Amino acid sequence: QVQLVESGGGLVQAGGSLRLTCAASESFFMIATMGWYRQAPGRQRELVASITRGGTTNYVDSVKGRFTISRDNNKNTVFLQMNSLKPEDTAIYYCNGVGVYGAWGQGTQVTVSS
DSSP, X not given: OOOEEEEOOEEEETTOOEEEEEEEOHHHHHHOOEXXXXXXXXXXXXXXXXXXTTOXXXXXXXXXXXXXXXXXXXXXXXXXXXXXXXXXXXXXXXXXXXXXXXXXXXXXXXXXXX
């Protein structure tokens, strides 16, 4: 069974930084393009960043230049470095595959105060 465990969220002031970490089951991580998603209250879950096994990245326009996704294929871990955080980044952040999905984890709450 695929397991996805997110961590690293917290409360930060606008302009601050956080680094999110996601640990995935090895079998899933090996085949998957991985992504970070977020869901704000009253809104649909959206994909904000993705990374292929080879390291090709993509970002939604709202986070370009501020967020950086990376992965460690040896440790089955994917990261999201978030800089210059804005209040509108407040959401629960999840990791999962892109196109191939495991069960969603509990996510990690990111709250950005103005």
